[in-house]
Amino acid sequence: MAYFSKAVRAGIGAALIALTAALPVAAQDLSGPGSSGSSQKFSRNTPSQQGRDRGQYIPGIALTPDGCEVWVMDDGAEGYGDNRLTRQGMPICHDVEPCGLLNTDQFFATDSYRIKSQHQSRIAQFFRSSTAFAFVVVGHTDSRASDDYNMRLSYNRALAVAKIGKSVGARITDVRGMGERFPVATNATKEGMARNRRVEILCFE
Amino acid sequence: MKNYIAIVSLVLASACTDEGLRGYPADKTIDRGIDSHPLTDLQWGIHIDPDGCDHWMADDGFDGYYVARLDKYGKPVCSGVAPPTYTAGDFKGGSPIPDPN
Numbered sequence: 066m067a068y069f070s071k072a073v074r075a076g077i078g079a080a081l082i083a084l085t086a087a088l089p090v091a092a093q094d095l096s097g098p099g100s101s102g103s104s105q106k107f108s109r110n111t112p113s114q115q116g117r118d119r120g121q122y123i124p125g126i127a128l129t130p131d132g133c134e135v136w137v138m139d140d141g142a143e144g145y146g147d148n149r150l151t152r153q154g155m156p157i158c159h160d161v162e163p164c165g166l167l168n169t170d171q172f173f174a175t176d177s178y179r180i181k182s183q184h185q186s187r188i189a190q191f192f193r194s195s196t197a198f199a200f201v202v203v204g205h206t207d208s209r210a211s212d213d214y215n216m217r218l219s220y221n222r223a224l225a226v227a228k229i230g231k232s233v234g235a236r237i238t239d240v241r242g243m244g245e246r247f248p249v250a251t252n253a254t255k256e257g258m259a260r261n262r263r264v265e266i267l268c269f270e
Numbered sequence: 271m272k273n274y275i276a277i278v279s280l281v282l283a284s285a286c287t288d289e290g291l292r293g294y295p296a297d298k299t300i301d302r303g304i305d306s307h308p309l310t311d312l313q314w315g316i317h318i319d320p321d322g323c324d325h326w327m328a329d330d331g332f333d334g335y336y337v338a339r340l341d342k343y344g345k346p347v348c349s350g351v352a353p354p355t356y357t358a359g360d361f362k363g364g365s366p367i368p369d370p371n
Contacts, residue, residue: 117293125299127335131325131347134357135337137309138298144309144333148340156340163342174280199349202339235334238348267341269324269349 081258089164102155106251119190128268133158163203165191169222178221192235202227205265207258208245215244216260219264238269301330310333316351322346327357333369 101116114120124136126149134157149157172184180188192200204219206227220242227240250257311358312328312335323346324339325335330368339347369371 114350116295118298121296122298123296127310127312129337129339131285131339133340135326135335137312137335139301139309139333140298141294141302142332144301144330144335146337148327150344153344155344156342158342160325163334198351199347201345201347203343236350237360238350239345241343241345243343269341269347269351 082227102174105226110177128159131158132160163265164197165200165240166197167264167266168227168259169204169206169262169264172264173222173225176218178218178225180225180229188226189233191266192230192233195235195268197270199236199238199269200227200230201241201269202237203240203265203267204242205247205261206245207261208248208252209258212244212246218242218244219244222264223259226266230266301333311364313361313364315357315359315363316349317357317361318350318352318354320354321348322350322354324351327361329362329365329369331365 109120118140122138122140122145124138124145126221127137127146129135136145136147136149151157153176161202167188172180172188175183195230202223204221204223206215206219208215223240223242224267227237245252245261246255248261249263250260251256252261294302299310299349300306307329307343312330314326316329316339317325317336326335326337326339339349341347
């Protein structure tokens, strides 16, 4: 067991204080001349704001083939575009229904991630008949049990579905467990919780 | 009649150059080029970046548009529909202006 005398601990403490005091100086040195980024100021009165538009760019919204909104602008010479995102970083998409949706009650026993054998062929058939080029499999649970447990259970269920897809030659590009974090219904009712227990299959043409 | 046509074309020409000289207004939602149209009808294709992930790409004549292909959870879609750096889909199909290649 390590033991430090009071004097040694005081010494270590002083050294730590000296170190942390030195840190901001080092950070300042990094952002000095020669490094890009943080030192740049963005004035609203540069040559770029002197045109007829006074620097105002009102974008339009275009839809990608997946049905997600993107900002687009054309100032007559250049085109600009970017994804429209919520402040949580989620894209704003229309027709968000996943192309495959498994109610997990029908396919798994409670707390289990083994797919009942009589249902495996139904899942295989879904993957075989789809025209999509690639799939992402995403598991979800209701809000009972711990977040950590639900993250694991939903991931393992998604993996089980993805495994069937792979076995029939489907291209699975990602498998995820979202736990209880993305409910589609209230967890206050039985019906809501049942809807939240699901595995989504996202399809990409 | 000849004079009338000359005046009309003069007015049209000056309207064009006037627009060009004075710049365009803040509304950037339409393509004002040769085949003027609203930007909502861009024709998208897919470009696979060197990391293997998809981007929507549209060639609108002289303007190019390029945005990330995201799934509904905001994660990049990396479909493998083409090898890295290659394209899929007729992303130039929305414009009559040929590219130098």
